[in-house]
Amino acid sequence: MQAEERLTVGVPGVDEILHGGLIGGRTYLIRGEPGTGKTILGMHFLQAGLDAGETVLMVSLSEAERGLRENAARMGFDVEAMQFLDLTPSSDFFAGEQSYDIFSAAEVEREPITSRIVEAVERVQPRRIYVDAITQLRYLTADNLEFRRHLFSFLSFLTEQNATILVSSDYGLEDFDIYVQFMCDGILELRREAAYRSVIVHKFRGSGFEEGRHAARIANDGLHVFPRLVPEMHSREFVPDPLPTGVPELDEILHGGLERGTVTIVTGPVGAGKTTLSVSFAREAARRGVRSVVYLFEESAASVRHRSRQVGIPLEDLIADGMLSLVPVEPLRMSADEFAAEVRGRVEAGDVEVLVLDGIAGYALSLRGDTPVPQLHALTRYLGNMGVTTLIVSETDWLIDVAKVTSADISYLADNIILLRYLEREGSLRKVISVLKKRASSFESTLREMLMDKNGIRLGPPLTDVEGVIGEPQRI
Amino acid sequence: MAESDPYGKILLVSRSARNVELLANTLLKQGYRVSISTTAEEFAEQLDATEQLSLALVDLTGFDASIWPICERLRTAQTPLLMLAARKSPSLDETGRAHGANSVLVKPVGVRELVGLIRVMIEN
Numbered sequence: 001m002q003a004e005e006r007l008t009v010g011v012p013g014v015d016e017i018l019h020g021g022l023i024g025g026r027t028y029l030i031r032g033e034p035g036t037g038k039t040i041l042g043m044h045f046l047q048a049g050l051d052a053g054e055t056v057l058m059v060s061l062s063e064a065e066r067g068l069r070e071n072a073a074r075m076g077f078d079v080e081a082m083q084f085l086d087l088t089p090s091s092d093f094f095a096g097e098q099s100y101d102i103f104s105a106a107e108v109e110r111e112p113i114t115s116r117i118v119e120a121v122e123r124v125q126p127r128r129i130y131v132d133a134i135t136q137l138r139y140l141t142a143d144n145l146e147f148r149r150h151l152f153s154f155l156s157f158l159t160e161q162n163a164t165i166l167v168s169s170d171y172g173l174e175d176f177d178i179y180v181q182f183m184c185d186g187i188l189e190l191r192r193e194a195a196y197r198s199v200i201v202h203k204f205r206g207s208g209f210e211e212g213r214h215a216a217r218i219a220n221d222g223l224h225v226f227p228r229l230v231p232e233m234h235s236r237e238f239v240p241d242p243l244p245t246g247v248p249e250l251d252e253i254l255h256g257g258l259e260r261g262t263v264t265i266v267t268g269p270v271g272a273g274k275t276t277l278s279v280s281f282a283r284e285a286a287r288r289g290v291r292s293v294v295y296l297f298e299e300s301a302a303s304v305r306h307r308s309r310q311v312g313i314p315l316e317d318l319i320a321d322g323m324l325s326l327v328p329v330e331p332l333r334m335s336a337d338e339f340a341a342e343v344r345g346r347v348e349a350g351d352v353e354v355l356v357l358d359g360i361a362g363y364a365l366s367l368r369g370d371t372p373v374p375q376l377h378a379l380t381r382y383l384g385n386m387g388v389t390t391l392i393v394s395e396t397d398w399l400i401d402v403a404k405v406t407s408a409d410i411s412y413l414a415d416n417i418i419l420l421r422y423l424e425r426e427g428s429l430r431k432v433i434s435v436l437k438k439r440a441s442s443f444e445s446t447l448r449e450m451l452m453d454k455n456g457i458r459l460g461p462p463l464t465d466v467e468g469v470i471g472e473p474q475r476i
Numbered sequence: 477m478a479e480s481d482p483y484g485k486i487l488l489v490s491r492s493a494r495n496v497e498l499l500a501n502t503l504l505k506q507g508y509r510v511s512i513s514t515t516a517e518e519f520a521e522q523l524d525a526t527e528q529l530s531l532a533l534v535d536l537t538g539f540d541a542s543i544w545p546i547c548e549r550l551r552t553a554q555t556p557l558l559m560l561a562a563r564k565s566p567s568l569d570e571t572g573r574a575h576g577a578n579s580v581l582v583k584p585v586g587v588r589e590l591v592g593l594i595r596v597m598i599e600n
Contacts (some may be wrong), residue, residue, distance in 0.1 A: 100494040101562065102535065104584040108498060 007128075007164055010044030010051075013225025013341075014188070017201055017210045022186070026205070027155055027165040029134075029180055032190035036197065037216070038168040039063065040223050041190065042130035043077045045166050049128035050081050057083045057126035059117060061136035062170070064088045075222050085120040087113050110140040110150075118157065127163050134167040135177050148179045155183055190216070196335050199225050215337030226341035231381035234344075238387030240440065243354070246284030246313070247277075249459035253435055253444040254416075260353070261387045262440060263380045263413055267394040268420030273431050273452055277420070278356045278391045279304060280313055280457055285354040285389070286323035292354035293325045293346055295339075297362025301326040312456040325352075331365035336375040339366060343379065347386050355383060359393035360410070373410060380413050415439040420450070423466065433459060483508045484530030484598065489519050490560075491538030499533065506591055520546050528553070530598045535560040535583070536568070544575045551576030556597040560585065 006021035015021040022028060030038045046056040060068060065086035069079045100108065121129070137154065141147040158165050167184070169177035181187055187202040191213075198213040215226040242257035251257050258264050258281070266274045282292035296304060304326055308315050318324035325346075329339065346352040357363060364372040376392075383390045394410070411417065417436040422429045431450040435443045446462035486508050490496045496512045503510050508530070513519040516539060522529075523546065532550050536543065536559055550557045559577040561568050572580040578597060581590075 100492060100498055101537070101583050102490070102492070102495040102498055102560065102585065103502075103587055107584075107587050 008048045009041070010048030011041065011223050011225050013214065013227050014199065016227045017199065017214055017225070018204060019208050022164060023206050024164050025159070025162060026185040027159060027167065027183070028186040028188065029177070029184040030166060030168045030188050030190065031177060033192070034170060036190035036192050037218050037223050038190055039068070039132055040075065040218060042132055042166055042168060043072050043075070044222055046082055046128055046130055047077050050078055054127035055083065055124055056128040057085065057120065057124050059085045059087065059120070059129065059131045061087050061131070062133045075220065083124045083126065085117065087116060104142070106140045106142050113140060121158065121161055125161070129158060129163050129165045131165070131167040133170045134180055135169040151179055152183060215335040217338065226337040228337055229340040229344070229378045229382055231378050231385055234382055235385040236387050243285055243290070243389055246280045247457045247459060249448065250433070253446065253448070254438065255441045255443055258389055258416060259440040260389050261384050262415035263384060263390045263392065264416040264418060265392050265394050265410065265414040266418045266420070267396055269396055269422065272420035272422060273450060274393045274395070274420055275299065275304065275358050276307055276311060276452060277457065278358060278393055279308055279315070281391060282324060282354050282356050283308070283313055283315060283318060286318040289323070290354055291323055291350065291352045293327060293352050294356040294358060296326060296328045296358055297331050298359050301328050310454065311452045312454050329362070331362045334366055336366050340379055347383070347388055353387065354389045356391045357393065359395055361395060376410060377413060423449070432463070485509045485511060485527055486594070487511055487513065487522050487529050487532040489513045489533065490535035492535070495535055502587055502591065516542050516546060523549050529555050531556045531558065531594060533558045533560070536572070537562045547575040547577070558594065558597065
């Protein structure tokens with residue numbers, strides 16, 4: 001298969017989904033309801049042409065030139081350099097001077113519109129053309145058959161210009177764009193459901209592409225697309241050495257530490273010390289020169305810093321050095337794909353090798369009721385391939401049913417499981433820690449008391465005087 | 477009808493200037509000569525002119541009952557009369573024909589159909 005020239009769409013995430021970008025000289029369709037960002041994508045496409053030194057032409061059938069230019073300029077596009085052909089009715093049409101009813105609009109408007117397009121294209125000789133919205137041509141034809149013929153000849157004319165063409169179509173009450181869909185070499189759909197936007201590729205002749213929905217966001221500078229994470233496409237060489245946890249007795253139980261590239265679930269009821277323990281691990285790694293990041297879905301960075309100081313493990317210096325980052329994530333604002341893209345950025349560009357995700361409940365919120373398992377699966381596989389040591393905090397109910405140690409069915413994702421519980425002893429609640437699972441090595445299957453105070457985190461000796469059915473240690 | 481001028485002159489009557497303009501462009505392209513009126517007064521004046529009309533096309537929209545007597549004059553002169561109405565209405569249809577219309581069409585009309593009908597009406 002010969003390598004053909006790929007053209008950037010102007011949005012990096014979209015190029016990635018298309019396995020390199022558009023194939024030049026072909027026609028592509030952008031579908032979507034009003035307000036989904038079709039025109040913005042068209043602008044990125046034209047801007048990419050300008051950046052490559054090409055002449056570009058925008059043909060507008062739905063929006064007047066002035067509004068288009070203003071909105072595009074506000075987003076930072078170089079509108080002065082773009083050629084525009086505005087085919088929208090001028091204001092004097094509305095004022096009545098131009099209104100007529102003797103013949104249909106189709107008969108009266110079509111020839112002038114067609115000849116203006118032909119004239120503009122032949123004069124400008126653009127390498128990239130964007131037509132917004134091509135379904136408007138339907139109103140210039142008497143019936144669907146004529147629309148198809150007209151459309152076909154219009155698209156043929158444009159293709160003969162050796163340009164790459166993007167057309168947009170509006171969903172309307174009638175699906176005229178079905179004809180356009182058949183004639184185009186590729187179809188991209190932009191969707192918006194509640195607060196979440198996505199991009200889906202439906203067709204792309206001559207190339208593979210990433211199927212399914214990919215998260216998107218429209219920001220002040222245009223469209224951003226976050227391709228779904230495909231773990232198999234990423235890997236990094238690493239040595240699976242154990243990393244010390246910062247709590248010597250815990251390293252003993254683990255017979256070394258937590259190996260690089262593994263996923264550890266730290267689980268237990270509220271207040272049992274999961275976050276503090278996980279942050280302590282990240283801190284220890286940072287102290288030893290391993291860049292770490294802690295994603296906080298449920299708590300503020302200030303609160304975590306405060307608690308860490310209180311147990312004698314201050315974080316400020318490491319944060320200032322850039323070795324440790326506490327990143328609060330507002331779960332309802334960011335979709336799982338966007339979060340995965342953020343993680344990739346830190347891992348690939350930022351050299352992060354230890355990652356804490358606190359916690360699953362907050363992360364699951366960003367998935368809008370979908371189960372977190374597939375997304376988390378992809379994320380943890382990716383992190384494993386890249387040699388990142390990952391801790392995931394999971395909260396359980398007060399009374400632990402060990403059959404359901406984690407709040408979602410994610411135990412299988414874990415290479416290691418650390419369980420924190422409470423024990424009543426001498427009239428007070430004590431924190432207890434045990435290791436349930438460890439793939440890379442053997443481990444000590446004892447229960448130990450965990451102490452957290454201003455002197456740091458320490459584990460007591462193995463508790464031998466406690467017995468009980470699995471799940472709830474009981475005082476003897 | 478003079479043999480040297482098989483097309484002749486068509487009178488176009490409509491309250492809408494743009495309608496008249498579009499009709500005129502279409503018919504001029506076909507080889508007809510045209511004269512236009514946008515009011516009842518102008519319409520009547522055109523009929524006072526000496527030249528015999530080949531056909532009159534009257535768009536009824538916006539005119540009141542004062543149009544009918546003027547249309548009757550066309551019947552007296554045996555000039556083919558084509559009327560256009562904004563919607564299909566049996567009563568308008570009937571009234572139009574009663575006042576001399578050979579045909580009452582509903583707008584919008586297809587260009588080709590209109591040109592064809594006019595040619596047939598003039599030839600007969």
